[in-house]
Amino acid sequence: MQQLIVSALLASLWTLSTGAGDWCYQSQFSCDHQCNAPEKWDHANSNCGGRQQSPINVVTRKTLKDERLTPFKFQNYQQTFSGTIKNNGHSVQVGVPHLSTISGGGLPDTYKAVQFHLHWGSNGGPGSEHTIDGEQYPMELHIVHMKHQYTDLTTALSDPEGVAVLGIFYERSNSANRKYDHIINALKSIKNTDGNTSLLPISLAQLMPAEQNLTSYYRYKGSLTTPGCTEAVIWTLFEHPVPLSIEQLRAFSELKFHDGKPMVGTFRPVQPLNGRQVYRSGGAMMLASSTLLMLAITTALGFSQSN
Template sequence: MTWLEFSGHNITRRMYAFYSALLLASLLRVTVGAKWCYESQVSCDHKCKGPNEWADIAPTCGGTSQSPINLVTKKITFKKSLTALEFYSYQETFHSVITNNGHTAKVNLSGAAQINGGELESNYKAMEIHFHWGKNGSPGSEHTIDGEQYPMEMHIVHIKEMYRSVEEALTDPSGVAVLGFLFQETGSSNKKYESIINALANIAHPGNSTTLQSLSLDLLIPSHSMLTSYFRYKGSLTTPGCTESVIWTVFEDAILLSKEQLSAFSALQFEDGAPMVGTFRPVQPLNGREVFYSRCNVVFVNTMLVVSAVLTTFMTLKA
């Protein structure tokens, strides 16, 4: 190789390295500079990436196995092997903090409480709780059932016990198991939720945290005997980066809170001071995925409602 050839080769390598570094820096600026937000936050004054643009920040958000989804009871598959989940140390009291992280109210857990059974391939330990809600008790759940959106949804995020963090577990296609609980409005307050509801007033602004009074996971969910009816499917995280490593279990029986308790979540604020409302991702395409159900009484219940309606109409006409 002549000096001229060597020099030209050197310049080419330097130019390649320069443009590669420039491209990387540009990509990093897009990734780091772009902020994701919910649809309720998108406005002329607040230019952030809403759910329709999340794939610009995290390409996985445009994947084919995304969550949440609409659970259509007429199209689910009954699976006898989906037995009742087993809950370990859910009854044990714990002390933790609840934080406004700018997107939701989040409670960190130690991993002491675990779940198994229901075709889960391992023990999964509980790492966090967070919520998704509408506005003052209006529709705000992420998952819907036959198109019905509930006022709120709670996620208890679990990871395989071999992993140390959610981030590490997400590298495993089945590393994360999330339990989804839907909420409905009732006329009276749910005393079991007082610890969380009372704490919300102290975390109005992003970054605020406060200590929770001692509580247990069992206090926050229906009795175990009520948790035998659930939907199961393979999906993703419902916030960027939308990693498709989640085994979803969404329970059919809802948790009851009063209008005032549901509205307390809407008193939290986003970073710009706007009310933290509409903190849910819209339902995503199923893309051929199969949704399973642990018992066969969903169709049976719907059938009974139809039969009851027909009989009522018949008796009314006869009278």
Template sequence: MNFLCLSTLAILCRLASSAEWCYQTQVTCSNHSCIGPDDWATVAAACGNNKQSPINIVTNKASTDSRLTPVQFTDYQERLNAVIVNNGHTVQINLPDRAKINGANLGSTYKAQQLHLHWGKNGGPGSEHTIDGEKFPMELHVVHIKEEYNSLEQAVGDSSGVAVLGFFYEESENANKNYDAIINSLTNITHPESNAELGAISLDMLIPNEDLDKYFRYEGSLTTPGCAEAVVWTIFEKTIPLSKEQLSAFSNLTFSDGAAMVNTFRPIQLRFDRPVYYSRSYIFHVSTILLVSSVFTSLCVLTV
């Protein structure tokens, strides 16, 4: 794409404030009514604010916080007869209100509403958040809202009304059997507004079953317009393995204009002065208590 085309496109995008938002991969000279991430603030003003997501998490600048105890999951093991949808921007699975999370210094109980994914192209880099600049092949977002709200639209009016759990994927040699239902369904939802039944799946099938006490926490936003700054983000260290073939399967979906649904991620946003916290101090805190207790017991024995 030449410089003149890019300049003209930028002007058209800014003028077409009523046009639909899209990802950068969809922005072309032949589709100037589609507004890419650089201009999302023309679609929703909040997209230009100072607490936007995703961000690059710099691990050596994250502050440890002993209040970040393990997340408490309720009914994540419950089997659901779920439906997966191609909504024109990603694949999404809507969830009933039964699965919940609390603890982990969240301050409230949150109920799961939906999950969706962000990916690259044919298994290439595609996560939204990055760790020390590293981009992963795909990222899962499990979206929750506070118990007292009835919808995501209600919850975004509260600065901590939404809690999103983020998980990264990594390429593995073997296929992840827990994802068979999702991967197999993709051939039935190639086009936007199509859906398919997944059969009985549970949330705990889709996330790691160990090391969930290691995560990052920060305050941010939804990563699509309207970009509401109402999200408590929990980004887990432990990755989910998928084979190259499984990761690449998502690139066979299409956007509403017929283009391949690839690179479905928002670019990294400035962190400004927001703190990022790390939970590992909880482990250190417990270890310290055990060590002090052991030393104290030994001293008591010696004294006696």
């Protein structure tokens, strides 16, 4: 009996030491730091074991065209603001004044921007959370919005459609993207956990793909990609990535987790679809069709030249 009591006490102490909130990425797990890595996030929060979790792998040939996925209406996305950029121990996050909104695009309501943050790999290697046909991009931006009538994210997350997140991929470029200079330069001041600094004026629009590329996107219902993994998110994943140089991508890997280790591999592995359907905008479908057409023409030309 005494042995059972001791075992129970040890188990409860381990639970307290890891803590419901003590979750980590796989890159943080070690013998010295036995935290709840992604496969055990349901220990940190039971929601993480749900059936509509994010991120996912988008299999483009299995997506369905949805005529309701029209172009978005971006309000005040061009407006500059001076925010605070912070190393929150898991990512880089910037709070956004609730002035920028999105509507249209098949969304059930108007949503206002709350914050944005990023997920990345190691030194410019694979690091996006979502993947497209198994391809993992170097980094992924999440612009988090909540329904316009809510005043805080906690309340919005109690609504099954209370949050809308825009996901934007990055690709490696031979030249630096000057639109990201303010963010990249600020990283030097927030290397340690809880470090924060003022961000020189930026707009959400300058973080996005070019306007003509914003009509091609994927849509599905999912969750937050960190604990508590609440399943209240309408996801939009833009097809066209934003270019950054390898030096810009590597700058994020110079940040540090709370234990001083490099902040790398800050992505959750893809989760099962569990029967969910992923939809595709008309723009994305047209783009795919034109790509296939060009491939067919190239193949035909090659065939005719060989005969």
